Amino acid sequence: MTFGILSYGAYVPRLRLQRKVIADANSWFNAALKGLGKGERAMANWDEDPVTMAVEAARDALVGHDRDGVTAVTLASTTFPFLDRLNAGVVTGALNLDESTASNDISGTQRAGTTALLQALNSRGQTLVAAAEKRDSNAASPLEMQTGDGAAALLIGEGEPVAKLLASATRSADFVDHFRTIDSGTDYGWEERWIRDAGYMTIVPPAIKAALDKAGLTPADINHFVMPAVLPKLANAMAKKAGIPEAAVRDNLSAVCGDTGAAHALVMLVHALEQAKAGERILVVGFGQGVDVMLFEVTPANEKKTGRLGVSGHLARRREETNYNKFLAFNDVVEIERGMRSEADKLTALSAMWRNRGAVTSFTGGKCEKCGTLQYPISRICVNPNCGAVDTQKPEPFADKTGRINSYTADRLTYSPDPPACYGMIQFEEGGRWMMDFTDVDEKDLEVGRNMRMMFRVKDIDNQRGFRRYFWKAAPVAAGGN
Structure with a gap:
């Protein structure tokens, strides 16, 4: 039995807001937005949040796997809907996992997703790691254009893994590239060149080198380089500095999804796994007040068909959205008159x-053990008029x-x-x-x-x-x- 990534899944909301409509609506105030007005960003429906997206990503990852084996659920996000309620507990309940399942929230940094994954890989038992993000942003801000909503999930444990961890490295550094407080609601970002030169380019390379040295590999051995960054060409510059081949740099999905914050390193990892071949190596970097680096090797088990949608399937499940006002209303950026019925x-x-x-x-509904009739919700009496048995139902998901x-x-x-x-x-x-x-x-x-x-x-x-x-x-x- 080998320990590693047993399965993976993702979720990207169906709606895709066209960036051009954001630029057209706000360029009267900030003409520079026109330069960001290409492609589309994933837009959560009004009834979606990090919890619901994490549930869908987890369901995708669990296709074909026995949920009874899951012993822990970890949910990573910086935009949890509840500050004092276990968000991972809601996910655990929605997945109908046993009440003995340990649940845990991880937050406070954009590398929350990679930190959660690294902790699971360094533990034992079968852990479902999910990361989801739905960040608020000010209208006419670059963040509104660059971000997107989405989630990813990975099942970690012993068995026949699709990828195994070769080495990892982590480093803490209170480098503040942006911050958000309870009172502010939206991110306050610092100057891009400073973030690139003093942040990424000084903090990340030593951690990459440490992980490669532990694994006994060279930068040329990397086939897929995963490093989320909204700064243009930053991943390419990092790869060059680290000696990683430019061809290994993964698409950051900016044009079709946007940056999903704490979830994005895992989203990109899932996308890489969907395309990686056995024997290839994936280097994952999560940045935020330090860095997490993980080096994986893909196994032949990754080539098995599973029926999950993953990142690629959810990107194909799209509907173009050109109504910018709907986006503003869904995210409470503007207050609209909702009428007396609301x-x-x-x-x-x-x-x-x-x-x-x-x-x-x-x-969960019920199934009559006497006649086999299914019904929702469960009740003491079978709804089958030809049965009507009492107390014969067992829970049926x-x-x-x-x-x-x-x-x-x-x-x-x-x-x-x-x-x-x-x-x-x-x-x-x-x-x-x-x-x-x-x-x-x-x-x-x-x-x-x-x-x-x-x-x-x-x-x-x-x-x-x-x-x-x-x-x-x-x-x-x-x-x-x-």
Whole structure:
């Protein structure tokens, strides 16, 4: 049995905001934005946040793997929706993992993702490492153009790994290239040339050399160089200084996704693994108040087909978004009049949420042990009229089941942050049905019989108290079946 990366997955939101529309809207104030107005950035839907994206990336990574083996879940982000609630605990519940699973949040730096991965690789047991980011930014700022929303996940443990760790190095340095406080809300960045010359170019190379020396390898042995950076050509300059071949420098996905912050090193690692061949070596750099460096070697197991979407599949699952005002509204950059129907008190009864956590968070229904009928939610009495047995149901997970639309409504009278509110009856293929909200679907694409899959999303947000409720919604099945 070998220890290493057993599997990997990713999630990139379906919406892709065109940078040109950002530049066109704000160039009257900052003409320099036109130079950044190429390509597109991943844009989270109104009901997506780091927790929901981490769940989707983790589900992608767990395709074909037994979840019972997972002993720990670590979630890395600098934009957690909750400051005093275990965000990784929500992910653990949504994945329907055993309550004995250890959960942990890691934050406070842009290298939180690589730090979480390095800790998992230096431990024992099977750890699911996820990183997700959804950074707020000021309108007309370069950060608004450069960033993107997304997540990645890797399953670490003993077995038949797709990649094994050859060596690592880490270094702490309180070099402040940018910062964000609880009060500020958005990042404050420093001058780019200073960040490049005094930060990356002095802190990173010694750590790269240390990792290579531990592995007994030379820079020329690196096939894939993963180093996220929004500064143009910085990864190329770093590779040159370290002696790594320029051909090894990985695309930072700026044109098709944007920088996903603490998640981006893992997003790029997943993208590299999707394309890497057995025997190739991947060098990963995570920068932020120091540096993490990890050197991996890809194994033949990486060539096995899994059915996951990964980065490539999610990048293909896209819808072009040209409405900049929608982006501003979704991210509360502007305050819009939402109407009287939005004023209902959304107080969440925490006691009821706890009692129903299996049905709500894990989306667990029931299966009658007498007749085999599936139903959601679980109840004491079987819904099969020819059965009606009492206390014969055992828990049955519905989150990974697919279904079809039995009926649908596109409602413009009820309040929705993204009208119309689309919902309807989903008939699950294996049995059971449920009336539920739809997400990531256009009104024109609604039709009876359409295949739908379940996705973990924000149900609604209690703006009075700052609490957000999560639940499952139905979304169109993407190409590849996920």
